[in-house]
Amino acid sequence: MSNDNHKIFRLGVLVNPFAGIGGALALKGSDGADIREKALAQGAEKKANVKMRLALEKLTELSDNLDIFTAAGEMGETVCKEVGLKYNVLFQPQHEQTEGEDSEQAALAMVDAGVDLLLFAGGDGTARNIYHSVAGRVPVLGVPAGCKIHSGVYAVTPTGAGEIAAKMVRGELVSEQEGEVRDIDENAFRQGKVRAKHYGEMRVPHDLVYLQSVKMGGRESEELVLLDIAAHIAEWMDDHPETYFVMGSGSTVAAIMDELGLPNTLLGVDVIKNKSIIASDVSATELLNLTAQQPTQLVITAIGGQGHLFGRGNQQLSPEFIVSIGKENILVVATKQKLQELEGRPLRLDTSDPKLDDALAGSFSVITGYHDKVIYPAI
Secondary structure (H helix, E strand, C coil), X not given: CCCCCCCXXXXXXXXXXXCCCCCCCCCCCCCCHHHHHHHHHCCCCCCHHHHXXXXXXXXXXXXXXXXXXXXCXXXXXXXXXXXXXXXXXXXXXXXXXXXXXXXXXXXXXHHHCCCCEEEEEECHHHHXXXXXXXXXXXXXXXXECCCCCCCCCECCCHHHHHHHHHHHHCCCCEEEXXXXXXXXXXXXXXXXXXXXXXXXXXXXXXXXXXXXCCCCCHXXXXXXXXXXXXXXXHHHHHHCCCCEEEECCCHHHHHHHHHHCCCCCCCCCEEEECCEEEECCCCHHHHHHHHCCCCEEEEECCECCCCECCCCCCCCCCHHHHHHHCHHHEEEECCHHHHHCCCCCCEECCCCCHHHHHHHCEEEEEEEECCEEEEEEXX
C-alpha cells in the first residue's frame, strides 16, 4: 500500500471508432455493419477519436498521477498516443471494423484491471454495450460522439467530460448519480418513429455542488445532514429486509442508529436485520460466525482526522470478514464537510492485510445525504 497522499489514478479509455459515423450523412444512427459500410463508402469521417482527444487533453498535465488502460488501435491506443499519454493495452479487436462485442470485452478487461473510472466515447449503443458488460461495477463517463445521445451517462461536451475526469484525478470531491442507459430502435427511427427503451442505470460522476442543500450553518446544518444520511440508509434497509447490516464505529454511524431508535456501541460493532438488533458489540470471530452464509453489508464511516475507513477503532472488521462480503457491499457514509476537512487526502485503508488494502484501493461511493453521493479515493 502506498504512503503517498494521492494514489495513482487508474483510468480506462475506450473509443467506439464508428460512433456517430452515420450522422452527417443523415443515416440516423451507426448501429449495424451495413450502415457503417455505407457511411464509409459515402466518405463519412470517423469523429469519435477527435471527441475523445478533446477530453484527454484536459488530463495531459496530470499524466504523472495517471495509469491508463485502453484497447488497441482506434479503440483508444491511437488517441492516447496522439496526446502523449502513457498507456497499457489490455484488448486487441479481431477485426478493423469493430462491433459492440469488442466494446463489451474491452470494457470488461479494463474493469477487471481495477480502473477507477471508465471514460468512453460513443453514443447510446456504446453505453448499452458497456452497461451489458460491466453495469454498475465502476463509475463511467461518456464522451458524446454518437448520433443518438438519449442516455444520461454522457457529459454535455467532450471537454466537460475531460474536466470532470481531471477533478477525479486530482482527488477533488465529485458527485455521483445514477445515469439512465437508453437506446432507440434505429430501424423505427428511420421510419419516423421514436421508440426509446430503458436498459438500466450506471454510476456517473458529475460536477459537485459543494454546499449542502441545508444552508443553515454550523452544528444545526451538520445535524440535518446526518438525518439525511440516516434517512437514505433507513430506506436502503427497507429495500433489503433479509440483509444483515454490520454497523461500524464512529459518530456518523451512531447518528444512523439513533435515528433508527436502536442502541449503539460507539466504539464497537453491532449487527442489525430488518431494523432490529441481532447482536451488539461483537468480536471479530463472532462477526464472522454470525454473518457466514448470510447476505451482509457493512455501514462504515471515516474515523479520525486522517480519514481511516479501517484500522482505527474497528479492528473487529477482520480481513477475513471484509473479503467475505466484498467491496461492493461496503456502504461508506460521511458528510461532505467531513470529507472536505481531509483537504484532498484520500481515505485510508489499514486492514492489516496489504494485499487486501491494494484490492480495496480506488474510488468509493460515499453516501453524503439523502440520495446524494460523491466519489472519493481511498488508499
